[in-house]
Amino acid sequence: MSDWQDRIDAVWEAAAGGVVDDDVITRIDAIAAERGSDDAEAAFARAGARDSAGRPDEAVPLYRRALELGLDGDRRAQATIQLASSLRNLGDVGGALALISAEQDAHPDSAYRDAIAAMHALALASAGQPERGLAVAILALVPHMPRYHRSMTAYAREIGGGDA
Incomplete structure (x- = not known):
């Protein structure tokens, strides 16, 4: 696992059991920014933070971008599940x-x-x-x-x- 992923995981570990709020999003965004706007993992991390904060409308385009940029098998499956969940929550069941x-x-x-x-x-x-x-x-x-x-x-x- 990379140092980058370890730092993302540390943010999630610190937030475990609590409310995911603007602070968590800001911390994830800061780490994600290190990889640039054309990085699938960074887009996925940013999407997950927004999704966990109850902002599916903000998460959807980021999940789509992550999938567009290409994620590995596990991450692709996770992003697909999370995107489908966000779409469902937004009323786009189809x-x-x-x-x-x-x-x-x-x-x-x-x-x-x-x-x-x-x-x-x-x-x-x-x-x-x-x-x-x-x-x-x-x-x-x-x-x-x-x-x-x-x-x-x-x-x-x-x-x-x-x-x-």
């Missing part, structure tokens, strides 16, 4: 669903597949499709169950109308 569906299709074996499925389920519920959301959540849980894979998969498909 945008959130499109983003999450594209991530699932492009990276089905992602280490973040369960978190992606959870975001998908939340977005579906927000879109007025709670049954499909429940089906997505159940299907994400199936691989973690010691038994009942076949029956739970069948139930999920039934609840979700066959397209979960």
